[in-house]
Every structure is written in structure tokens, then in C-alpha cells.
Amino acid sequence: MKQGPREHNKIRTPGSGVMPPRTRARRVTAARTGLLLLLMIVALCSTGCSTTIIPPADPSQPASVFIIDYGRHTSLMLPQTDDQSLIEYAYGEWDWFALDRSRWYHLFPTLLWPTRGTLGRWEWDMEPDVETLRHRIWCQNVLEVTVDSASIADLLVRLDERYRRHPDTLHYQPLYQLNFVHDDQRYWAFHNCNHVLAQWLRDLDCKVHGFAMFADFRVRQVGTRAQNQ
Numbered sequence: 001m002k003q004g005p006r007e008h009n010k011i012r013t014p015g016s017g018v019m020p021p022r023t024r025a026r027r028v029t030a031a032r033t034g035l036l037l038l039l040m041i042v043a044l045c046s047t048g049c050s051t052t053i054i055p056p057a058d059p060s061q062p063a064s065v066f067i068i069d070y071g072r073h074t075s076l077m078l079p080q081t082d083d084q085s086l087i088e089y090a091y092g093e094w095d096w097f098a099l100d101r102s103r104w105y106h107l108f109p110t111l112l113w114p115t116r117g118t119l120g121r122w123e124w125d126m127e128p129d130v131e132t133l134r135h136r137i138w139c140q141n142v143l144e145v146t147v148d149s150a151s152i153a154d155l156l157v158r159l160d161e162r163y164r165r166h167p168d169t170l171h172y173q174p175l176y177q178l179n180f181v182h183d184d185q186r187y188w189a190f191h192n193c194n195h196v197l198a199q200w201l202r203d204l205d206c207k208v209h210g211f212a213m214f215a216d217f218r219v220r221q222v223g224t225r226a227q228n229q
Contacts, residue, residue: 050210050216050217050218051194051198051208051209051210051211051216051217051218052208052209052210052217052218052219052220053067053143053145053201053206053207053208053217053218053219053220054206054207054208054209054219054220054221055145055146055147055206055219055221056147056148056151056204056205056206059146059147059148059149059151059205060148060150061148061149061150062146062147062148062149063079063146063147063148063149063152064079064128064129064144064145064146064147065077065078065079065144065145065147065152065204066086066128066130066133066142066143066144066145067142067143067145067197067217068088068133068137068139068141068142069139069140069141069142069143069217070138070139070140070176071139071140073090073092073097073176073193074090074193074194074197074217075088075089075090075120075178075193075197076088076089076090076197076200076201077089077124077128077133078152078155078156078159079128079152080156081149081152081153084125084126084127084128085123085124085125085126086123086124086126086128087121087122087123087124087156087159088120088121088122088123088124088178089119089120089121089159089163089200090119090120090121090176090178090193091117091118091119091120091183091185091187091193091196091197092117092118092120092187092192092193093115093116093117093118093187093192094115094116094117094118094180094182094183094187095115095116097118097120097173097176097180097193098118098120098171098173098180099171099173100173100175114186114187114188114191115186115187115188116182116183116186116187117182117183117184117185117186117187118180118181118182118183118187119159119162119163119180119181119182119183120173120176120178120179120180121159121163121178121179121180121181122177122178122179124136124137129144130142130143130144143217143218143219144219145201145204145206145219147204147205147206148204148205151203151204151205152204154203155200155203155204158203159200162183162184163181165181165182165184166181166182166183167181169181169182194217197217198210
């Protein structure tokens with residue numbers, strides 16, 4: 001028998017086998033919250049200790065790079081080969097980092113599934129040393145890592161090329177003093193700024209031990225204990 005308009009459009013009750021929208025929303029929220037807690041527990045268990053960086057031994061042309069710890073984000077400063085300027089690069093999530101949409105309810109989509117990544121860049125005109133950086137930049141900590149200048153040049157070429165892929169998305173964020181563009185790599189809990197920073201350090205021939213989930217890096221020279229400088 002063909003249903004009339006009222007019967008066809010009537011609201012289904014829980015007993016009819018369809019979950020009410022509010023119940024569905026509550027269960028989805030609970031599931032996402034549980035997943036986030038699980039991710040954090042796994043990360044804490046996997047991390048155990050801080051992430052240890054071991055610079056390459058006896059680089060032929062030693063030069064310093066700097067890890068900048070802003071608390072919620074980390075970035076890498078690389079020296080230019082032709083002058084005294086430093087190039088800062090940082091990876092993050094587009095909405096959270098570049099657009100500063102960082103309220104508590106933005107945390108779930110930022111961490112629980114892959115979202116738009118961003119690459120931030122800024123050129124600093126200052127001496128490449130730890131004390132100068134600590135006085136000029138608002139940050140929680142600065143770590144110095146000595147690597148080979150040739151590996152720095154190679155990494156800068158790759159990062160500059162990556163940064164230039166999406167020039168039409170350029171956005172300046174005054175909170176971090178960085179110019180941001182879209183990045184092809186997706187961001188989520190297990191591919192955040194610290195994971196990308198750890199990969200950049202590996203590209204500089206450093207050994208990186210640890211899960212790099214959080215901004216807790218320590219530098220250890222070969223044959224010495226790790227130090228959080």
C-alpha cells in the first residue's frame with residue numbers, strides 16, 4: 001500500500017531502529033574523545049623519555065642550526081650560506097597554526113584525523129647564536145645543533161622549493177611572525193610539528209631517538225649524556 005505524505009515523512013522513534021540525532025551526536029563525540037585519550041596514552045607510553053638528538057660526528061664544515069621551542073610548536077632555524085641571516089621553518093596545521101583557530105573545540109579535528117598542513121617561513125637578520133635568539137624571539141627554549149653546512153644547504157633548497165608550491169595561499173600570522181602557505185603533507189596527532197622537525201634533523205644527518213610526539217628535545221654529543229640546553 002502506498003504511503004501518504006504524513007506517513008512517509010513522520011519522525012521515526014528510537015524503537016523504529018533509527019538512532020535519534022542527539023544520541024548519535026553524543027556517541028560520536030564520546031567515541032572521538034575516547035580515541036583522543038587513547039592516542040595520548042599510546043603517545044605517552046611510546047615516548048617514555050624525551051627525544052634525543054645526536055649530531056653528526058666531525059662534520060667537515062661545521063655550522064649551527066637552532067631548534068626553537070615555542071611551547072605548543074617547534075621550528076628550525078637554518079643559517080643562510082651567503083650572509084648572517086637565519087631562515088626559520090615550521091610545520092603545523094593550517095587552521096590551528098596559520099589561522100590561530102586554537103580554541104579547545106578545534107583540538108579534535110586537528111588531532112584525530114588528517115587535516116590541511118601548513119609550512120611557515122620567516123627570515124631573521126641577526127647573529128646565529130643561542131643568546132641572541134633567546135633575547136630576540138619570544139620562546140621557551142633554544143637548542144643548538146652542529147651539523148655540516150652542505151647538508152644545511154641541501155635542506156634549505158628542498159624546503160624553499162616546498163614553500164613555493166602554493167604561493168596563492170600565503171597568509172601572515174603576527175602571533176608567530178611567520179608567513180604560512182598550504183603544505184601537501186597532512187597534519188594529525190602522529191604527524192605533527194615535532195615529527196616533521198625530527199625528520200628535518202635526520203635530513204641533516206642527525207640521529208634522532210624517541211617518538212618526537214612532544215616538544216621535549218635534548219641534544220647529546222657522541223660519548224656524552226643528553227642535555228636540555
